[in-house]
Amino acid sequence: MATFPPITPLSVEGLAFAVDGKQLLSEISFTLEAHRTALVLGPNGAGKSLLLRLCHGLLQPTAGRVSWQGAGADQASAHQAMVFQRPVMLRRSAAANIDYALSLRGVPARQRSSLTAEALERAGLSALAKRPARVLSGGEQQRLALARAWSVRPQVLFLDEPTASLDPAATRAVEELIGRIRADGTTIVMTTHDLGQARRLADEIIFLHRGRLVEKTAAADFFSNPQSQEARAFVAGELLW
Amino acid sequence: MNDFSDAFATALSLILNLDQDLAEIVLLSLRVSLTAVLVAAVIGLPLGAALALFRFPGRSAAIVIVNALMGLPPVVVGLVVYLLLSRSGPLGPLGLLFSPAAMIIAQAVLVTPIVAALTRQVVEDLWAEYEEQLRSLGATPARAIGTLLWDGRFSLVTAVLAGFGRASAEVGAVMIVGGNIAHVTRVMTTTIALEVSKGDLALALGLGIILIALSLAVNGAASLIRETARRYQGALA
Ligand SMILES: Nc1ncnc2c1ncn2[C@@H]1O[C@H](COP(=O)(O)OP(=O)(O)OP(=O)(O)O)[C@@H](O)[C@H]1O
Ligand SMILES: [Mg+2]
Numbered sequence: 001m002a003t004f005p006p007i008t009p010l011s012v013e014g015l016a017f018a019v020d021g022k023q024l025l026s027e028i029s030f031t032l033e034a035h036r037t038a039l040v041l042g043p044n045g046a047g048k049s050l051l052l053r054l055c056h057g058l059l060q061p062t063a064g065r066v067s068w069q070g071a072g073a074d075q076a077s078a079h080q081a082m083v084f085q086r087p088v089m090l091r092r093s094a095a096a097n098i099d100y101a102l103s104l105r106g107v108p109a110r111q112r113s114s115l116t117a118e119a120l121e122r123a124g125l126s127a128l129a130k131r132p133a134r135v136l137s138g139g140e141q142q143r144l145a146l147a148r149a150w151s152v153r154p155q156v157l158f159l160d161e162p163t164a165s166l167d168p169a170a171t172r173a174v175e176e177l178i179g180r181i182r183a184d185g186t187t188i189v190m191t192t193h194d195l196g197q198a199r200r201l202a203d204e205i206i207f208l209h210r211g212r213l214v215e216k217t218a219a220a221d222f223f224s225n226p227q228s229q230e231a232r233a234f235v236a237g238e239l240l241w
Numbered sequence: 242m243n244d245f246s247d248a249f250a251t252a253l254s255l256i257l258n259l260d261q262d263l264a265e266i267v268l269l270s271l272r273v274s275l276t277a278v279l280v281a282a283v284i285g286l287p288l289g290a291a292l293a294l295f296r297f298p299g300r301s302a303a304i305v306i307v308n309a310l311m312g313l314p315p316v317v318v319g320l321v322v323y324l325l326l327s328r329s330g331p332l333g334p335l336g337l338l339f340s341p342a343a344m345i346i347a348q349a350v351l352v353t354p355i356v357a358a359l360t361r362q363v364v365e366d367l368w369a370e371y372e373e374q375l376r377s378l379g380a381t382p383a384r385a386i387g388t389l390l391w392d393g394r395f396s397l398v399t400a401v402l403a404g405f406g407r408a409s410a411e412v413g414a415v416m417i418v419g420g421n422i423a424h425v426t427r428v429m430t431t432t433i434a435l436e437v438s439k440g441d442l443a444l445a446l447g448l449g450i451i452l453i454a455l456s457l458a459v460n461g462a463a464s465l466i467r468e469t470a471r472r473y474q475g476a477l478a
Contacts, residue, residue: 058373078379088374091392091474100388104378132473152378 005071007079007155008034008187010055014064017050025050025211028064032204034155037188039198039219041234042208043241048191049085051208052158055189056082072155078105081149082158085191087141089133094125097133098148105152115151122177123147124170138165143174150181157181159190163197175200195235199223207231209239244442251443252450263447270428273341273415274408277348278356281408282401285353289360290386293368304361310354315347319417322347326418339420344428347414352404359400363393395470399463406459410452 015028025047032038040048053059055066057077068076081101090097098116107115120126123143128136133144146162162178163171171194178201182188192198198205202219209230215222226232233239255263292304324330326338326346337343367389375385390397412430419426421435429448436445 053373056377058376080377082377084374084377088371090371090388101378104380104384134474 004075004079004155006034007068007070007072007076008032009069010156010187010189011067011069012055012064013067015051015054015061015066016063017047017054017059018062023211025054028208028213030206030213030216031069032187032189034070034187035182035185036203037182037190037201038204038206039202040189040191040206040208041195041198042214043234043239045210045241046208047211048208049160051206052082052160052189052191056080056158058082079155080158081152081154081156083142083145083149083160083162085160085164087145089136089141089144091134092132093130094133094136094144095120095129097144098151101148101152107152119147119151120144122150122180124173139167139170142166143170146174146177150177153184154186156187156189159188161191161193163192163194171197195223195237207234209234210241248442248446252445252447255443255447256450260447263444265424266427266429266432266448267451269341269426270409270430273344273428274348274405277345277408278352278401278405280345280349281352281356281404284349285356285404286360286390286397287386288353289357289362290364290390292357292361293364293389294382294386304358307354307358307361311358313351313354314413315351315411316413316417318347318351319414322350322414322418338418339422339426341419341426343418344415344426347418348408348411351411351414352408355404355407356400359403360390360393360397363396363400364389367393395466395474398466402459402463402466406456409455 010032012031013029015025016023017025028051040051042048050059054061057066057080067073072079090100092100095116098119099112102112102115103109117126117129120129123146125140125144125147128140133141136144142162142165146159149157149159159178163174166174175197178188178190182201188201190201199219202222205215205217205219205222206213207215207222207228207230214228215226215231217227222231223235226235230239289307292300292307322343323338325332326335326343327333328338337346368385371385371389371392375388380388410430412434415426415428416431416434419428419431421427421431427435429452433445433448433452436442
């Protein structure tokens with residue numbers, strides 16, 4: 001999996017998305033280089049989840065395009081994974097959820113059990129391996145979703161509020177896990193409402209407001225010296241939808 | 242009243258002594274209905290799943306038709322299958338009319354829409370929940386169907402049980418295509434109809450008791466499955 005040619009950079013050009021004539025995202029353009037961690041920030045309803053789903057190829061844009069520029073681009077979808085804002089757990093055990101993801105990526109059965117065990121271990125879920133995934137707590141399900149997405153060793157990982165329902169200790173553990181995934185060279189596109197977390201994890205910030213890209217800047221600049229008025233208000237905790 | 246209690250006593254003794262005629266009829270009934278349900282499941286499960294997943298022109302019409310077929314009157318099914326299998330019908334050369342095979346075909350026709358319609362509902366609800374996740378994981382359509390059927394297994398078994406309930410209770414279709422021939426095509430429901438009209442209540446009542454017990458068993462199994470699903474999946478599958 002690690003030897004496959006890179007699918008990055010990711011290029012987004014003039015991206016727009018509308019439902020029933022209602023423009024939800026418009027004129028979004030940016031590029032994301034390999035091995036970067038981009039945090040998509042913005043108030044509720046800004047279009048963060050939509051942007052992630054469009055980039056991941058789950059939604060078709062109504063205008064513009066998402067394209068992968070690397071040598072491995074023709075197999076881009078096989079080298080991405082996503083953790084959804086609301087985790088979707090298959091009706092089987094925690095371990096079987098991970099095993100399933102691995103089997104869809106063509107990992108042979110004899111390698112799957114050790115990869116599954118490793119992913120569960122990293123997410124602190126080893127003791128819950130055999131438990132039906134849907135009876136796990138919200139936070140446990142979120143960690144399992146992350147473990148499942150990571151288990152296939154994606155080049156690009158989309159994380160939609162991966163710590164939204166976690167307690168402080170679990171949040172720290174998941175941030176550490178994300179840090180390690182990043183250190184392995186994974187490109188990460190992630191949303192959060194936790195600005196402290198954004199500071200800790202981000203290389204760059206993609207700031208959305210009302211379906212438009214207001215700023216895309218290096219994380220340090222975004223927090224110390226936001227360019228737009230909306231971003232200044234957002235960082236100060238004063239921007240409402 | 243005396244007639245009735247006599248008949249009831251005889252009926253019970255027929256059951257308890259495993260009366261040979263009665264056993265033969267019960268076993269044929271089970272063989273016919275179980276085979277029909279098996280056929281209906283093999284066709285109806287993938288058909289229902291495909292209706293749930295694939296968008297094609299005429300899909301809504303197809304769904305309306307399958308739902309409407311759920312309520313098909315058994316005698317009509319019997320008539321149609323009769324016409325198909327009768328000597329001058331298109332399938333006449335197979336020589337199946339008035340055989341258990343003909344009864345299996347008729348019941349399968351009756352039950353397949355039930356299994357397909359219930360499956361479509363279950364799978365469509367599940368797909369609404371799973372679609373983006375499965376696409377994200379890279380599931381092919383064929384793989385997705387398999388996953389949805391497996392994850393919907395508890396509800397789907399209930400759907401198949403509903404089909405079995407309908408098959409084993411129906412009388413019109415098997416009467417027409419089976420002909421109710423002693424030792425060949427006589428099943429519980431057709432025997433009851435015949436024996437009652439002849440005035441022999443004991444055998445009819447014995448079979449009636451078994452039919453009721455069967456229905457209780459099927460519904461008991463369905464409720465056990467729902468309970469298990471709740472316990473192991475946090476919610477009904
Ligand atoms: N299928 C849809 N039909 C209509 N409107 C939609 C649809 N999907 C999303 N929207 C709308 O698009 C906007 C952006 O949604 P999105 O889920 O991307 O927000 P978000 O930035 O992720 O918000 P949050 O921080 O609350 O998760 C919202 O106003 C939402 O109501
Ligand atoms: Mg969101």
